[in-house]
Amino acid sequence: MIGRIQGVLLENKAPDLLIDVNGIGYEVQAPLSTAFALPKVGEKVVLITHLAVREDAHVLYGFATENERMLFRTLVKISGVGPKLALAILSGMETQRFVQSIQDQDPAALTKIPGVGKKTAERLIVEMKDKLNALGSAGAMLMSPFGDLTPAEDRVDHLQDAESALIALGYKPALAAKAIAKVAADGMTSEEIIRNALKSM
Template identity: 55%
Template sequence: MIGRLSGQLLVRQPPQLLLDVNGVGYEIEAPMSTFYALPEIGSKVTLHTHLVVREDAHTLFGFATENERAMFRALIKVNGVGARLGLTILSGISADDFIRCVTDGDAASLTRLPGVGKKTAERLIVEMKDVLKKWQAEAGDSGAGVSPATALARPDDAVADAVSALIALGYKPPEASRMVRGIETRDMSSEGIIRLALQSTAK
């Protein structure tokens, strides 16, 4: 299993990209959430990958974060959700909105995604709700784990990244969320948000 690749980004043409790893070009498919986080062509990039092996093809999927890959792996375990539809879901809805749909049983919003019918939306709600509960329980057991919303955050969501970093620094999830809530975060990087959050606690 190929779990991670680091190399030079040669081509970025959604949903495909080409990564040069020591002279070997890897064709990788990725959701838009990953494309949002990619650097310019020619830059070095690291992707967390998932290899799907079939009789007629070996397809490599790439993700900007391990959390994004974890969500993809959870999605493709849902009956009726293949790798292509998993990419569509990750590309078409933010993590927070997806979690809200699952938590609220909002199948109507999920059916607005291409390829997601009523039955698939209902299966997503039932099966992903169990996954979210499991992740939430694991976060509680560890004492420093991330909440489902943070664990599934899109890589371009600086606020979620900041909350995740604060939790990694030892703050409880509710406290980390409270620390960033009062900050004007528009156009700020996660590092900037973290800096202001830590400064607020020092006052």
């Protein structure tokens, strides 16, 4: 298993990253919370990773925090939740808020995440609650703060980044642009725009 990767960020086209490690370019999939917390292209990055081995591919997933990876690994063990949906969940809702929604048994909050319907939300509440209890103290860590994750500064175009990210999550370009125009304000980071746009949909 590859549990950690350190190298130079070559591309950041959330959720797709390309990281150079001693001359080898690793393609990494990351949630938006991680992608927008990374430094600028050309700078060094360190990610906690999870390697998923399938018959047709080996896919590397990267996370800024152990909490994100822990939640990702817990989610993919749930029936009907694959890595793609797990990334969408991490991208659409902060770890603390997601766990709180599970504890509060609030399917309405979960259905705001792209790709999560009513039945999936109900299944997440039932199965995640059991899994969080089984994790014990480790599960309690998921309620701790993310830490000071600051989105990369001086983005050429925060609005364009946010729109591209929403499209990558499965939204149609017109809907993504409309949602962003509705919530965007001066001084907002790409991540803030994305989260507010997701809430407004």
